[in-house]
Amino acid sequence: xxxxxxIGAGQTPFRVRPDATLKELFAAAVEAAVSDIRHGFDPQxxxxxxxxxxxxxxxxxxxxxxxxxxxxxxxxAAAQRVENACASSGFAFRDAVMAxxxxxxxxxxxxxxxxxxDLPRARNRGWLGVSGDVEWERxxxxxxxxxxxxxxxxxxxxxxxxxxxxxxxAVKNRSHAVANPKAQLRKPLSLEDALAAPMLADPLGFCDxxxxxxxxxxxxxxRWEDAGALTDRPVEVVGSGVGSDVxxxxxxxxxxxxxxxxxxxxxxxxxxEVEPADIDIAEVHDCFTIAELLAYADxxxxxxxxxxxxxxxxxxxxxxxxxxxxxxxxxAKGHPIGATGTGQITELVHQLRGSVAETERQVPDARYGxxxxxxxxxxSAAVHILKAPA
Amino acid sequence: xTSYISLPLYAxxxxxxxxxxxxxxxxxxxxxxxxRPVCQNCHGRSFSAERLSGRGRLHTYTVIAPxxxxxxxxxxxxxxGALAVGIIDLVxxxxxxxxxxxxxxxxxxxxxxxxxVVRRLYDQEGVIxxxxxxxxxxxx
Numbered sequence: 365x366x367x368x369x370x371i372g373a374g375q376t377p378f379r380v381r382p383d384a385t386l387k388e389l390f391a392a393a394v395e396a397a398v399s400d401i402r403h404g405f406d407p408q409x410x411x412x413x414x415x416x417x418x419x420x421x422x423x424x425x426x427x428x429x430x431x432x433x434x435x436x437x438x439x440x441a442a443a444q445r446v447e448n449a450c451a452s453s454g455f456a457f458r459d460a461v462m463a464x465x466x467x468x469x470x471x472x473x474x475x476x477x478x479x480x481x482d483l484p485r486a487r488n489r490g491w492l493g494v495s496g497d498v499e500w501e502r503x504x505x506x507x508x509x510x511x512x513x514x515x516x517x518x519x520x521x522x523x524x525x526x527x528x529x530x531x532x533x534a535v536k537n538r539s540h541a542v543a544n545p546k547a548q549l550r551k552p553l554s555l556e557d558a559l560a561a562p563m564l565a566d567p568l569g570f571c572d573x574x575x576x577x578x579x580x581x582x583x584x585x586x587r588w589e590d591a592g593a594l595t596d597r598p599v600e601v602v603g604s605g606v607g608s609d610v611x612x613x614x615x616x617x618x619x620x621x622x623x624x625x626x627x628x629x630x631x632x633x634x635x636x637e638v639e640p641a642d643i644d645i646a647e648v649h650d651c652f653t654i655a656e657l658l659a660y661a662d663x664x665x666x667x668x669x670x671x672x673x674x675x676x677x678x679x680x681x682x683x684x685x686x687x688x689x690x691x692x693x694x695x696a697k698g699h700p701i702g703a704t705g706t707g708q709i710t711e712l713v714h715q716l717r718g719s720v721a722e723t724e725r726q727v728p729d730a731r732y733g734x735x736x737x738x739x740x741x742x743x744s745a746a747v748h749i750l751k752a753p754a
Numbered sequence: 755x756t757s758y759i760s761l762p763l764y765a766x767x768x769x770x771x772x773x774x775x776x777x778x779x780x781x782x783x784x785x786x787x788x789x790r791p792v793c794q795n796c797h798g799r800s801f802s803a804e805r806l807s808g809r810g811r812l813h814t815y816t817v818i819a820p821x822x823x824x825x826x827x828x829x830x831x832x833x834x835g836a837l838a839v840g841i842i843d844l845v846x847x848x849x850x851x852x853x854x855x856x857x858x859x860x861x862x863x864x865x866x867x868x869x870x871v872v873r874r875l876y877d878q879e880g881v882i883x884x885x886x887x888x889x890x891x892x893x894x
Binding site for chain 2: 497499502509517565614
């Protein structure tokens with residue numbers, strides 16, 4: 365397999381953008397990725413484009429990949445949409461990595477997009493909440509807030525995790541987002557306010573969940589040997605793993621861990637030849653606060669019992685031993701579903717290069733970064749490990 | 755806009771929905787419920803239908819605040835406010851996600867003995883979609 369480099373990465377600010385079309389958002393993300401390539405790059409060099417989107421922003425478009433490519437100046441590239449719920453662009457990234465690693469193409473693009481605003485509420489309630497086993501979960505009475513709430517309650521019961529530790533994930537990630545101009549929620553949140561927020565699905569409140577966000581992200585990959593001519597700071601993709609599992613939570617033997625993530629992580633660590641202890645920074649899929657605590661154990665950072673304590677002791681905050689979601693995570697940076705996976709990669713690329721514009725949130729000297737992107741309640745997952753330029 | 759199961763396919767699933775008919779694998783004896791074309795234990799494809807007892811214990815649960823349930827349950831939430839949902843460990847092994855009925859939310863706890871009842875879930879196309887809910891089991 366050929367070594368793979370990321371040469372450019374960019375995203376739109378994650379916001380509510382009723383004024384921008386899908387086409388404009390995706391074009392802006394690709395432009396940001398192209399202009400990130402220091403020595404200049406013609407996007408017409410891109411041979412294949414993989415674009416993650418759950419439902420093309422609720423509009424259910426066909427031929428969506430080519431449509432996005434055309435509007436971003438990539439006409440002629442073999443473009444396709446990749447769908448795996450909230451892990452869509454994590455899987456799109458995987459496809460682009462493999463396209464380059466196999467030697468099939470020299471340049472590939474992975475990106476993602478979702479436009480969640482600008483739809484009638486009734487329509488949003490139809491296309492969201494369909495990434496579980498709809499017949500037996502949604503149509504029994506629950507969608508994702510309820511599913512993650514049931515995971516949270518069982519985590520509290522089995523592992524002694526507290527409501528304060530769960531809400532603490534939102535407090536930490538909201539504090540990180542204050543310095544990130546790309547983030548949607550930049551107002552800090554106190555633990556007191558988080559716990560006082562109205563209940564959404566007990567034991568989770570409104571501050572434990574993501575909102576409605578529009579955005580797009582894109583990264584450009586090439587063979588390692590070609591990267592040096594284009595940039596003096598290529599980031600290497602050293603580990604890639606994907607996995608899936610039964611889709612309904614009730615079909616899993618243990619509902620406080622995500623085996624799809626464990627399978628993906630095992631592949632990613634093995635291919636990168638690193639251990640969990642080698643990871644210096646991680647962007648994890650905190651679609652609900654409890655999901656970040658699941659990630660700590662599923663990624664091997666600690667046991668399930670220790671997840672709450674890892675958070676409590678500040679090990680995963682900026683300045684801690686293993687900063688997690690320095691971008692603000694999905695909770696605060698925003699979760700435009702299809703854009704999230706390559707948005708995480710974009711954050712890690714800047715962190716590993718030391719090129720984060722806001723120096724107060726730059727993690728110093730990080731060597732290995734990990735991105736963890738989960739579809740639904742764990743039906744699918746992608747884990748990638750990136751390595752800083754030498 | 756809502757999710758959708760056509761009436762013919764809903765009708766075809768009434769045995770498993772209302773009578774809790776599981777697929778019992780002819781090769782390994784494991785129950786697959788809800789039914790699927792492939793045994794979830796040994797991947798066999800030969801089954802006989804067998805009714806589950808409907809008895810079990812609450813594995814985990816949540817209480818969804820008004821407006822937080824899927825759109826299909828808006829009408830129910832408008833009348834009842836919060837909606838309780840849980841995962842039930844059935845005594846035969848399978849687990850099922852279902853609403854919890856005839857119980858005060860403060861009486862819910864993991865391990866609570868429960869039994870299945872047939873209740874109205876939601877309406878679509880003017881037809882009531884019945885399904886399984888769970889209520890406390892007085893004599894487990």
